[in-house]
Amino acid sequence: MNQATLHQLKVFEAAARHGSFTRAAEELFLTQPTVSMQIKQLTKSVGLPLFEQVGKRLYLTEAGRELFATCRQIFETIAQFEMKVADLKGLKQGQLRLAVITTAKYFIPRLLGPFCQLYPGIDIALQVTNHEGILERMSGNMDDLYIMSQVPEHLDVNCQPFLENPLVVLAPLNHPLAKEKNIPIQRLADEPFIMREPGSGTRRAVQKLFDEHEVVVKVKLELGSNEAIKQAIAGGLGISVLSRHTLITDGQDVTILDVEHFPIPRNWYMVYPSGKQLSIVARTYFEYLLEAAKQFADKTTSSSYFHIEENS
CATH class of the missing domain: 1.10.10.10 (Winged helix-like DNA-binding domain superfamily/Winged helix DNA-binding domain)
Known part of the structure; x- marks a missing residue:
């Protein structure tokens, strides 16, 4: 040899x-x-x-x-x-190709800003899609890192949880259940329900919980946008389940209902295919996000960070 x-x-x-x-x-x-x-x-x-x-x-x-x-x-x-x-050598330059699940768009840009200031030589290509879209991009090895809330079971991947992603029940501020405590999950079957579109990771998680407790909700609307769902809730069209992180943006006339078995505990993950060798740029962002997420989590522990009226 x-x-x-x-x-x-x-x-x-x-x-x-x-x-x-x-x-x-x-x-x-x-x-x-x-x-x-x-x-x-x-x-x-x-x-x-x-x-x-x-x-x-x-x-x-x-x-x-x-x-x-x-x-x-x-x-x-x-x-x-x-x-x-x-x-x-300090070669923190190049391009970062990042694909994120739809709901992650509410906080990932806030974490990208400081990163870009630290490394102005790095260009960011950000793709926002639903769970099925992420899987397609991952199968084609189209990006460096993937931000998602549900790790694919049929793909060989490396994953690292970095932030909690609780799913909560949202309703209009004036909803009759807004002031109640520990609402039985079966009560949701009496409410008009707004669901994310088929293929959404949020919808799968919610449906799994409902199936476990034999709850059949009346789906009045299916919408592919979290913003559209929040507007529909505020307009009195029904209730829904969304990530708490969707409430980071401008305030909506919605409240979080205190329903048993909620919030559904979930995490955000950084994911990439096993065997993929991360570039120096991707590795730098990977390590940065782990630390930045800790600081972000500390800020979001205060309800005032989320622009929402919570029942008390």
């Missing part, structure tokens, strides 16, 4: 990952004969076959599997070293 080069290892890793010399060549912008030659030279250095071909398919040998795992460790270590060097 003393004669093996880093370039040969990169070619081998790509070929092993794709199970194809042709696809490795396409990824690395090399010709297929060049890939074959690099693998041949690496095989000679190792002294054992790295691939075996059965029919038209290419498989790793035992030595190949061991080398593939070693390559992953080597490249991860190199990437971490590059990040450290970039940190030492």
Whole structure:
């Protein structure tokens, strides 16, 4: 292995990952004969076959599997070293691609502002969508980090909770239940209900709780906007369940009802696919958000931070 080069290892890793010399060549912008030659030279250095071909398919040998795992460790270590060097050089510049769930738009911009002031060389590309939209973007590896309130179960991801995201029952200020305490959840079945659209993480969480307690609500409206739902509540069209963070913006004529089993405890998560190597910019924002969220949570513990009239 003393004669093996880093370039040969990169070619081998790509070929092993794709199970194809042709696809490795396409990824690395090399010709297929060049890939074959690099693998041949690496095989000679190792002294054992790295691939075996059965029919038209290419498989790793035992030595190949061991080398593939070693390559992953080597490249991860190199990437971490590059990040450290970039940190030492102060290269806090580039682009951050951030995709956030709809409700996160109420507080993420407040946390982005100070970050941009700290690192003016970083450009932010912010995408706001619902839960299904986030999953589509994540499957396509379109962003650096994803902010969501429900970690996908069918995708292999890394996740880090950073802020609480309680779901509360909202009603008009003059609602008959506004002054009551510990309202039975079954009482909600008597109220006209405003729901988020299908595909919303909030709707799934609410429906799960209702199903657990065999509560069937009368859905009067389905709306895809939290702002529209708050306006509909204020207009007396019904009650709804939304994240408490939707109340950070300008005041609405709504109140939080004291209903049993509410608030529904949830968290905000920073999520990215497993195996994805975060850029120095993404890693910097990741660490920044963990600290900034603590300060944000301290501010929001005071009800005065939320522009709302709560029953007392």
